[in-house]
Amino acid sequence: MVDQQLLIDEVKKVVSRDDVKYVIGYKKGTSGFAISPAFAYSTEYADKFIFNPLCKKNLAAYPLLEDKLPLKREEKEDKRKIGIVAKGCDTRALVQIIQEKGLKREDLVIIGIPCSGIIDHKKITAKFPNETAYSTIEEEQGFYKITINGKVHEIAKEELLADFCSSCIAPNPVIYDVLIGEEVEPWNLEEHKNLAVLEEKDVGERWEYWKEHFDRCIRCYACREACPLCYCKECMADLLNPQWIRRSVNLSENTAWNIMRAYHLAGRCVGCGECESVCPVNIPLMELNKEIEKDVKKMFEYSAGMDLEEKPLFGTFRPDDPEEFIM
Amino acid sequence: MTVTETKTELEEFEPNIIGFLCNWCSYAGADLAGTSRIQYPANIKIIKVMCSGRVNPMYVVNALQQGADGVLIGGCHPGDCHYQHGNLLARRRMAILKNLLEFIGIDSRRVRMTWVSAAEGRKFAEVIKEVTEEIKKIGPMKDIQRVNEW
Numbered sequence: 001m002v003d004q005q006l007l008i009d010e011v012k013k014v015v016s017r018d019d020v021k022y023v024i025g026y027k028k029g030t031s032g033f034a035i036s037p038a039f040a041y042s043t044e045y046a047d048k049f050i051f052n053p054l055c056k057k058n059l060a061a062y063p064l065l066e067d068k069l070p071l072k073r074e075e076k077e078d079k080r081k082i083g084i085v086a087k088g089c090d091t092r093a094l095v096q097i098i099q100e101k102g103l104k105r106e107d108l109v110i111i112g113i114p115c116s117g118i119i120d121h122k123k124i125t126a127k128f129p130n131e132t133a134y135s136t137i138e139e140e141q142g143f144y145k146i147t148i149n150g151k152v153h154e155i156a157k158e159e160l161l162a163d164f165c166s167s168c169i170a171p172n173p174v175i176y177d178v179l180i181g182e183e184v185e186p187w188n189l190e191e192h193k194n195l196a197v198l199e200e201k202d203v204g205e206r207w208e209y210w211k212e213h214f215d216r217c218i219r220c221y222a223c224r225e226a227c228p229l230c231y232c233k234e235c236m237a238d239l240l241n242p243q244w245i246r247r248s249v250n251l252s253e254n255t256a257w258n259i260m261r262a263y264h265l266a267g268r269c270v271g272c273g274e275c276e277s278v279c280p281v282n283i284p285l286m287e288l289n290k291e292i293e294k295d296v297k298k299m300f301e302y303s304a305g306m307d308l309e310e311k312p313l314f315g316t317f318r319p320d321d322p323e324e325f326i327m
Numbered sequence: 328m329t330v331t332e333t334k335t336e337l338e339e340f341e342p343n344i345i346g347f348l349c350n351w352c353s354y355a356g357a358d359l360a361g362t363s364r365i366q367y368p369a370n371i372k373i374i375k376v377m378c379s380g381r382v383n384p385m386y387v388v389n390a391l392q393q394g395a396d397g398v399l400i401g402g403c404h405p406g407d408c409h410y411q412h413g414n415l416l417a418r419r420r421m422a423i424l425k426n427l428l429e430f431i432g433i434d435s436r437r438v439r440m441t442w443v444s445a446a447e448g449r450k451f452a453e454v455i456k457e458v459t460e461e462i463k464k465i466g467p468m469k470d471i472q473r474v475n476e477w
Contacts, residue, residue, distance in 0.1 A: 203432050206430065206431065207433065209432070210432050236385065246475065246476065250474055251471065252471045252472060253473070256392055258431075259427065262427060263384055263423070288431075291426075292426070295427075296423065299422060299423075317412060317418070319405065321415065321418055323405075325425060327440070
């Protein structure tokens with residue numbers, strides 16, 4: 001569990017540095033179990049900062065949203081750094097973006113937070129559907145202690161833990177400038193649930209499964225917007241010439257979109273689960289991502305966002321890559 | 328539908344296969360098969376690309392949407408690529424794409440890759456024969472047929 005005061009002090013220290021523009025972190029949302037991103041431009045903003053197991057949002061997408069307006073005459077470029085509060089998966093996303101030269105390491109001050117698993121918002125709101133506020137939430141030896149209206153609820157960790165956290169390979173930040181608290185012990189990795197079940201099925205049954213999901217897709221592209229790694233200025237889905245995906249919402253185009261989204265994250269997805277949690281029709285997108293992640297690991301011994309020096313998966317090759325499928 | 332009817336329908340099924348062949352090896356191989364008068368099934372529709380590394384995975388998906396029953400990607404043998412290593416990059420991409428399609432429930436045998444050099448006209452004909460036979464067995468691709476053009 002992260003000491004809140006330690007976090008606030010550290011954010012204050014970082015934000016008061018001359019070479020830091022602002023710090024991105026988490027604050028309590030407006031209602032229920034919501035968490036919203038917070039921006040500290042000076043020390044007084046930092047008091048709002050929190051970190052608890054509800055802080056699921058991957059903040060790595062925010063430094064990329066920074067507008068780079070054309071400079072006025074005799075105006076100097078603002079070269080100050082951006083501070084960011086980051087869990088394990090967030091730092092993996094940052095490493096991946098830095099690898100792809102989307103950001104520069106020296107432009108970031110990373111306040112790393114060891115994370116012992118994140119609560120799935122859909123699960124906790126299902127548990128407490130009518131609560132509009134909570135006071136504290138703490139983790140203790142396999143239990144979450146949630147205080148609502150002065151009443152303490154103890155709930156087993158497995159009941160609320162997000163599915164993708166069980167297969168997380170980086171609970172501790174991969175890169176950081178400051179680390180808050182002690183590093184946590186990595187846990188026993190489990191395969192994402194449902195993957196084994198799906199792999200057992202034959203092709204036709206799997207299509208029935210995905211057809212049902214893709215048919216529901218409304219192509220709001222929320223998965224793309226939430227993903228820290230979908231940061232292309234111009235997305236292939238938006239192009240009109242060539243128009244890779246027609247705009248009509250039907251099974252064919254939805255399937256093409258979902259294949260494209262999953263494929264573009266092959267060897268890049270860091271497993272933060274943003275896409276799945278923002279999906280308004282609950283398509284299990286992490287199953288696609290995790291399946292590719294597993295294949296990539298098996299075939300190319302590659303994990304995304306673990307090493308700053310590594311080359312992107314599809315930008316390199318090895319002479320002994322698998323080629324059993326080639327005639 | 329009776330059993331015999333199904334059988335005749337399958338026998339009559341002539342698959343549409345799109346071949347993305349690289350300019351330097353596979354396309355020249357196909358050319359050689361033609362000039363050497365080797366017979367091979369006419370189901371393949373060839374699209375010439377400069378390198379197998381040019382083949383965007385979305386080409387494959389879009390082809391399957393627009394009436395192709397199978398897609399064949401042809402490149403140079405490893406080490407022979409005109410652009411040093413385009414085919415080796417394509418190999419990685421297609422390995423992932425095939426697994427993804429298989430996981431989603433589209434038979435990954437519909438997407439094939441082959442190395443054919445400019446001197447292998449006979450191999451090209453054999454590959455086409457094999458692919459056509461296989462796609463005939465799998466049947467037409469109807470699952471993700473594009474329904475409108477806008």
